[in-house]
Amino acid sequence: MAARHRVKPPIAKALIAWYRQGHRDLPWRRTNDPYHIWVSEIMLQQTRAQAVIPYYEKFLSRFPTIEVLANAGEEDVLAVWSGLGYYSRARNLRRAAIAIQAAGAFPSGYEAIRDLPGVGDYTAAAIASIAFGLPHAVLDGNVLRVVARFENDAADISSERIREHFRGVIQGWLDPHEPAAFNQAVMELGATVCLARNPLCLLCPIATWCRARQAGTAGQLPVKLRKTAPVRIDSVLLLICRRGRVLLRRREANARLMAGFWELPTPEHLPGARVRETIGTFRHSITHHRYTFAVARASAVAACDCFRWFPPVEIGGVPLSTTARKALRLAAIL
Template sequence: MTASTPSAPSDISEAVPAALLGWYDCHARTLPWRAAPGAPAPDPYRVWLSEVMLQQTTVAAVKPYFEQFTARWPDIDALAAAPEADVMAAWAGLGYYSRARNLVRCAREVAALGGFPATEAELRKLPGLGAYTAAAVAAIAFDQRAVVVDANVERVVSRLFAIAEPLPGSRRKIGEFAGSITPQTRAGDFAQAMMDLGSGICTTREPKCLLCPLSSHCAGRASGNPSAFPVKSPKAVKPTRQGTAFWIERDDAVWLVTRQGSGMLGGMRSLPDDGWAAAGDGSGMPPMPGQWEAAGLVRHTFSHFALELSVQRLRSGAPGSAAHPMAGGEWWPIDQLADAGLPTLFAKAARLARL
């Protein structure tokens, strides 16, 4: 470590892990992918799957998906053998669908290797494993010392050391301070303890400092305003895009298309649309002539833009009585639409069209 690298004083570097792990031994959350404190490390497959699912998603939202995935695909070999379309459909509702495509790619690569590599550096080489996920799997599944920093850990470390530099510029400093308090042993438990502390005690608003095992070491609490940390840069205003989705119904079926494998919601089944994208509005033009009627408007927020999606509806004829509306689609029974794996945006549009 160079002289200019931030680090915790030696007493804090020793006291923080001891206090936090003692607290975690008594207060760890019980989660379906987690081993109890001090127990043998959990299956790397379950750790990896949970960490991919938890990106940009809450624990409460992930639990049912995790349980359904592991019931259907109980190990890496089963997931590697699964058709990508089935995995994408099972993922519907979790968002950030590129994660699901990378999930299949990674499963196949790991199965070919005969199992997950145990080091952070080797894990980074797998599809879809960035710095955070590789560190989390290395620490939690293999008890390797790795510095694991998610949003909860960012908040805890920012407050513990009263880091005044705003995010995202402070992330390097946060990582260095996090590294200075990460112990050599029980790395997985320490990482999960930091996550639990941020989730339940060191919360975004109104942190519960009186219950925090690190309060006596916390510079943010000593400042009198721990909620001021982490300091955040002003949010950029998200643009709002306009688009249209088309519900084409004949008898008891609706026409669904499969989106291109790359790009927004790639590889997912959806209603046809007018080509809206993050970069611009859709054309508003329907895919076929007919007596279209307005069904309403769906609003949805993506990471970089908001979308106002008008829903247009066309009902006539029977599936077998007319040519397909467009290439690359299929008639899907409306009473089985829940099995189509529509992403949240188009599931909202479908519900509106059926009213």
């Protein structure tokens, strides 16, 4: 870990000026409404900004206020979230909306925001700074990369202690008078300039003071030692159609992942199914699991209560697993 004393460079000033010159025009950057910022930050937790945009717009058009979200059924919220993945985020948004409605107003302090279901340090700092102007610096993977490179610090960012150290560094950079602009600027820098593979140092507003740039070590930073080896899994999804309808299976209400979602059955769900032909394959990753799914046309003779036949037009209105969505697209049904 680097512990250095030097004249503090005007990092915040340079970042904010660069950000104001021309950042990406993302819909959640045009507002400081806490509800809108909150929804966008939850969606951005595991998803790239460009992929979030259509979901963000659809979600706010369907649930324009916290009250509408709080009064919606979980199934409706999951259906709108379908395709975005990590569905506990949608469940937590709804749970938090119910708590906010009961409290009468969106919480306006960092700790109270942090207490909402599904909100961690990063999201609480983003909402507190952007919606309420509070001086809390954000720290996510992009920001960790910027700080580690700027400081030319090769400490292991998978260590909680090191991340806390970097949290202190970025908090020290923050301009307490402009926390919203500062946080958005440093996030923008990590997302568009200080890229993981090929940092665009020539375009970087803080390159003058960047120690990794001076040392030529940017490509080796940050250091993350604890890596989980990928696990490769082959699986089959059955596409069973009858009279223009598709057979879907509902996941158990107590399933650890995606409880209550509709999915395509596998041969394990329907041991009597007869597989006819494979129509294609697709890949899907969940954390370190790397799946290859083959989609096979099949017929089945029996099904229990957890199965239902859906006309294709109705499939968009139910929570659908991402793998089912990919398979049905492959089969040109969605």
